[in-house]
Amino acid sequence: MGGAFFPTADKWQICRNNPGEQHYLVCNADEGEPGTFKDRVLMNRLPELLIEGMLIGGYAIGAAEGIIYLRAEYRYLLPRLEAAIATYKQLGWLGQPTPAKEPFTFDIRIQMGAGAYVCGEETALLDSLMGKRGEPWPKVFFPVERGYLGQPTSVNNVETLCAAARIIELGAKAFRSLGTPGSPGTKLLSVAGDCKFPGIYEIEWGMTVGELLGFCGAEDPYFIQVSGPSGICVPAAEQSRCICHEDLLCGGSVMVFNTQRDLLQVMINFTEFFKTESCGVCTPCRAGNFLLSRKLELLKRGLARPADLEEIRQWGQLLGVASRCGLGKASAHALINAMQKFPAYFQQRVRAKGREKGFDLDRALGDYREAVEQTS
Ligand SMILES: Cc1cc2nc3c(=O)[nH]c(=O)nc-3n(C[C@H](O)[C@H](O)[C@H](O)COP(=O)(O)O)c2cc1C
Numbered sequence: 001m002g003g004a005f006f007p008t009a010d011k012w013q014i015c016r017n018n019p020g021e022q023h024y025l026v027c028n029a030d031e032g033e034p035g036t037f038k039d040r041v042l043m044n045r046l047p048e049l050l051i052e053g054m055l056i057g058g059y060a061i062g063a064a065e066g067i068i069y070l071r072a073e074y075r076y077l078l079p080r081l082e083a084a085i086a087t088y089k090q091l092g093w094l095g096q097p098t099p100a101k102e103p104f105t106f107d108i109r110i111q112m113g114a115g116a117y118v119c120g121e122e123t124a125l126l127d128s129l130m131g132k133r134g135e136p137w138p139k140v141f142f143p144v145e146r147g148y149l150g151q152p153t154s155v156n157n158v159e160t161l162c163a164a165a166r167i168i169e170l171g172a173k174a175f176r177s178l179g180t181p182g183s184p185g186t187k188l189l190s191v192a193g194d195c196k197f198p199g200i201y202e203i204e205w206g207m208t209v210g211e212l213l214g215f216c217g218a219e220d221p222y223f224i225q226v227s228g229p230s231g232i233c234v235p236a237a238e239q240s241r242c243i244c245h246e247d248l249l250c251g252g253s254v255m256v257f258n259t260q261r262d263l264l265q266v267m268i269n270f271t272e273f274f275k276t277e278s279c280g281v282c283t284p285c286r287a288g289n290f291l292l293s294r295k296l297e298l299l300k301r302g303l304a305r306p307a308d309l310e311e312i313r314q315w316g317q318l319l320g321v322a323s324r325c326g327l328g329k330a331s332a333h334a335l336i337n338a339m340q341k342f343p344a345y346f347q348q349r350v351r352a353k354g355r356e357k358g359f360d361l362d363r364a365l366g367d368y369r370e371a372v373e374q375t376s
């Protein structure tokens with residue numbers, strides 16, 4: 001449910017089977033993808049469900065300790081989560097041997113993040129947990145092999161852990177009776193943007209885009225950004241597409257944009273986000289997002305040539321294959337996708353004014369003049 005779609009049962013099994021002095025369960029509550037707020041609502045409204053999901057995950061992998069890595073901006077949820085942990089301690093489920101089939105003692109602590117989007121990536125998160133600067137690791141080891149403090153670690157999303165608790169409660173059969181064969185069960189979506197009823201929707205996997213737009217009262221939709229800026233741009237015309245593994249994967253964010261919105265400006269905002277949030281450790285992501293933002297600026301000012309569109313595509317591909325982590329890999333997804341889905345729009349931005357506007361001397365000298373004025 002965190003967006004990478006690796007099956008949790010496999011992750012837990014592999015983690016359990018890997019030898020280590022300790023096994024750790026880490027709850028990824030960083031929720032940094034713009035437009036996603038489902039984990040926040042779960043923690044605010046149903047913190048007990050998360051604690052139970054962590055107990056189940058901890059038991060499954062044989063962990064003695066669970067850590068909730070909480071997004072810095074969610075500090076206000078700390079008292080609520082701490083109260084839930086205290087309740088489960090009082091009930092005898094945390095911090096002491098629990099009445100499970102196998103002897104099992106589990107405890108949970110909370111550690112605050114510091115506000116970096118990249119720290120939602122599981123290995124950067126582990127760095128941050130260990131007090132280091134959060135940088136994604138080269139994929140030499142997976143966390144289930146060597147994670148927190150070098151020990152086998154399962155990193156799971158808040159919603160994944162809550163879903164595990166619900167599966168135990170309702171039974172796997174009931175869970176599997178919903179959804180599609182490739183994606184059983186339900187999914188929480190954070191729906192926002194140009195719609196009458198934004199909020200959290202629990203949908204059955206397989207719901208069509210059109211149905212969802214109807215439920216949320218989308219107003220004059222133009223396109224829908226699915227899975228946040230790292231995801232894909234779906235034209236409103238593609239209403240029959242199904243939200244599920246077999247068709248349209250969704251990590252949780254659905255943003256509706258109506259026909260009054262400027263597609264290019266939305267893509268500029270996304271690129272600025274990635275440019276700012278790149279940890280900078282690898283060149284394609286650090287330089288690529290900077291170059292993309294300059295190209296988009298040219299497009300905005302009507303100064304782009306057809307070759308610029310081609311270079312955007314090439315940089316997008318390069319980012320996808322040469323970046324170290326998912327941030328860089330997915331950073332040009334939405335833009336490239338939008339260019340494929342709305343080719344006429346981008347062509348028109350190129351041709352509309354051409355390059356005859358020429359070089360804007362005043363604009364180019366702006367920063368320099370300001371600096372001279374400040375020092376004189
Ligand atoms: C840049 C980046 C940011 C991410 N942010 C989050 C996040 O905020 N929450 C989350 O659960 N997973 C996030 N992920 C995915 C995690 O790396 C990891 O796959 C996930 O926590 C695993 O949980 P799951 O198996 O329960 O889905 C992010 C990945 C990347 C590349």
Ligand code: SF4
Binds near residue numbers: 282283285323324327
């Ligand atoms: S892809 Fe970007 S965020 Fe990821 S490691 Fe490279 S520079 Fe850092």
